[in-house]
Amino acid sequence: MILETLKKEIANYSGELVDIRRQLHSEPELSWEEYRTTEYVYDYLSKLGIECRKTEPTGVIGELTGAKPGKTVALRADMDALSVEELTENLPYRSKEQGKMHACGHDAHTAMLLIAAKALVAVKGQLSGTVRFLFQPAEEVATGAREMVKQGAMAGVDNVFGMHIWSQSPTGKVSCIPGPSFASADIFNIRFTGRGGHGAMPQACVDASVMASSFVMNVQSIVSRTIDPKQPAVVTVGKMTVGTRFNVIAENAVIEGTVRCFDPEVRDHIEKQLEVYAKNTAELYGGTAEVEYIRGTQAVINEQESAHLAQAVAAEAFGENVLYREEPTMGGEDFSFFLDEAPGCFALVGAGNPEKDTQWAHHHGRFNIDEEALSAGAELYAQYAYSYLNKNQTN
Structure with missing residues (x-):
């Protein structure tokens, strides 16, 4: 040969x-x-x-x-x-x-x-x-x-x-x-928007930091509870930018992360679920969320x-x-x-x-x-x- x-x-x-x-x-x-x-x-x-x-x-x-x-x-x-x-x-x-x-x-x-x-x-x-x-x-x-x-x-x-x-x-x-x-490698960006204000008056505000934190804590359940455990998948939040000052309730929070998997159907599912989790989390706290999902490499x-x-x-x-x-x-x-x-x-x-x-x-x-x-x-x-x-x- x-x-x-x-x-x-x-x-x-x-x-x-x-x-x-x-x-x-x-x-x-x-x-x-x-x-x-x-x-x-x-x-x-x-x-x-x-x-x-x-x-x-x-x-x-x-x-x-x-x-x-x-x-x-x-x-x-x-x-x-x-x-x-x-x-x-x-x-x-x-x-x-x-x-x-x-x-x-x-x-x-x-x-x-x-x-x-x-x-x-x-x-x-x-x-x-x-x-x-x-x-x-x-x-x-x-x-x-x-x-x-x-x-x-x-x-x-x-x-x-x-x-x-x-x-x-x-x-x-x-x-x-x-x-x-090698896995497919995608990027997601999520912007949470609330209503800022004085840190001493939370009742008049919608705290974007709470929305973003809740999302980060819960998003892993997409992999652990909605995907077949025999299908490898990773959702990683790598960056979170929130707030401007110690005594100001944040009006905006931006999260950036990556999704890795091998199966196209799993990829589609995670993309949809990220939007569902983000928007439902934002709505729960009285804010809004915008999701950008960027497809990178294929598997x-x-x-x-x-x-x-x-x-x-x-x-x-x-x-x-x-x-x-x-x-x-x-x-x-x-x-x-x-x-x-x-x-x-x-x-x-x-x-x-x-x-x-x-x-x-x-x-x-x-x-x-x-x-x-x-x-x-x-x-x-x-x-x-x-x-x-x-x-x-x-x-």
Whole structure:
């Protein structure tokens, strides 16, 4: 199933792979600001002879057509960094941008896919079909994938594959389970309005802080009492802004939170119930409530055949012992919008190593990766594409 030439090519490029990742790490760019990274990727692919185009305002789509006819497989890497201050000192490739860093591993994803592209060019004559490379902006704000789809990223694609470096797992371990992998991730904003006044005269007021507090205390019963307990769901209130002064009864209160789940019907139900709870709570105390529900990412649901292919490729390339099962996470991933367009799967590649201090959680200021994982990720990209295309070749 795997091609030994790809393994050798990527091994030969291991030093370059580390260099690319470190350069990208030292020059992080936030969502929709990845102009320098876009230019770097575009120039790199162009020098390889890969036909490519830029998406607006950032992002790159490259396409490599094999010598034989066949299907089209897309490989995706995200490129954006986070508004996080890097806390690791004396790191040679530490972020040069204050308050910005690659705290989630997207620098690694971009580097791995560039080297995978370079290796696939070397075996172009043995490819049956087309490999499309998607270098996506703005994953961290969950809008980049959807915008790339609008700009034709998935037109004609038969299958799509992506991955994420995973610091919670040992270096080189690979998980790609069929079914749910990442949850849908939505945002809700609720504004309670009462009638303000003097803190010494509550009888003349409608206290928005009481409405908001009551809502926060009761909203968890949506999950605990209206949803099948076999269906995972999370409702989190992350922020509450209320009041202006110690002796003024609050006229307004604003609550912000997030909803995570895997099932579309559960998602719909929670959205409706949030409005019911908010408006009924407000009415109980004599006020009003306005609810805004913003749908973010879809749930990432790995298609069974694709996930099994990724497992088989990883096992053959690195040995059966690399496979493990990462339980579905309530984290969000906008790779889901690519899966809306074509079947595919999303893998996790372990990069955690306490001896190298790379076990920190994603989005932490000390986040880093064990660079031994880079070659495994690059090879998994390349071998998945080769295996999928040659498995589905046409004459």
